[in-house]
Each structure stands twice: as structure tokens, then as C-alpha cells.
Amino acid sequence: MDSDDARERLLAERRRVEGLAHELRSELGVAEDATELSDYDQHPADTATETFERERDLGILEDLEEELSEIEAALERVDNGTYGIDEITGEPIDPARLEVFPTARTNVDSREQD
Numbered sequence: 234m235d236s237d238d239a240r241e242r243l244l245a246e247r248r249r250v251e252g253l254a255h256e257l258r259s260e261l262g263v264a265e266d267a268t269e270l271s272d273y274d275q276h277p278a279d280t281a282t283e284t285f286e287r288e289r290d291l292g293i294l295e296d297l298e299e300e301l302s303e304i305e306a307a308l309e310r311v312d313n314g315t316y317g318i319d320e321i322t323g324e325p326i327d328p329a330r331l332e333v334f335p336t337a338r339t340n341v342d343s344r345e346q347d
Contacts, residue, residue, distance in 0.1 A: 243335055247304045247305075247308075250297055257290060324340065327340055
């Protein structure tokens, strides 16, 4: 994959992830506007469910922000001419891996080694 193709794929992925994060932030913003009085008549189990769902959504938002950070790092590697080079071995990253995982820094996912 040449650097122009890599850049376009990464920019498209950044737009996609930014859109998801924006939508989630908007949804969470609506929930943040709720006052304590809005919870007053709710059953404690309802409040617990809302808290669980909010924390889950915040976790998803955190994951999206991490993904955006990885995309930005990959774009920097494209700019530096190091995109597609394994950060540990210095060998080229398998193009099939980059096709599936465009922000890959290495040929092997560290979770596969555990």
C-alpha cells in the first residue's frame, strides 16, 4: 500500500471514528442535562441501569478516543515515511495486516503473544 492510499484510508477511518464519537458525545450530553429531580421518582433499579449504561457509553467513548489517537499516530508515520514498518523489527508489516488493521505498529498483535 503506497503512502497516498494509506493516508486516504486513515483519513476515512478518522472521519468515521470522529462521527461515532460525536454522536456518542451528543447522546451523553443529553443525559448530562438531567437534573437530580428527574431521578427523584425513579426506582433505584432504573437509576442503576442508567448509571451502568452511562458508564458503558463512557468506556466506548474512551475506546474511540484511543482509536483516534492511534489513527493520528499512523498519519504521523505516513508523514515520516515509517508507515508500514514494524516498530520492533524494522521489517515491513504484512500488507494484508495493514489492510485489516491500518494503524498496526507491528507484524504481530501483542495480545497474540500472551
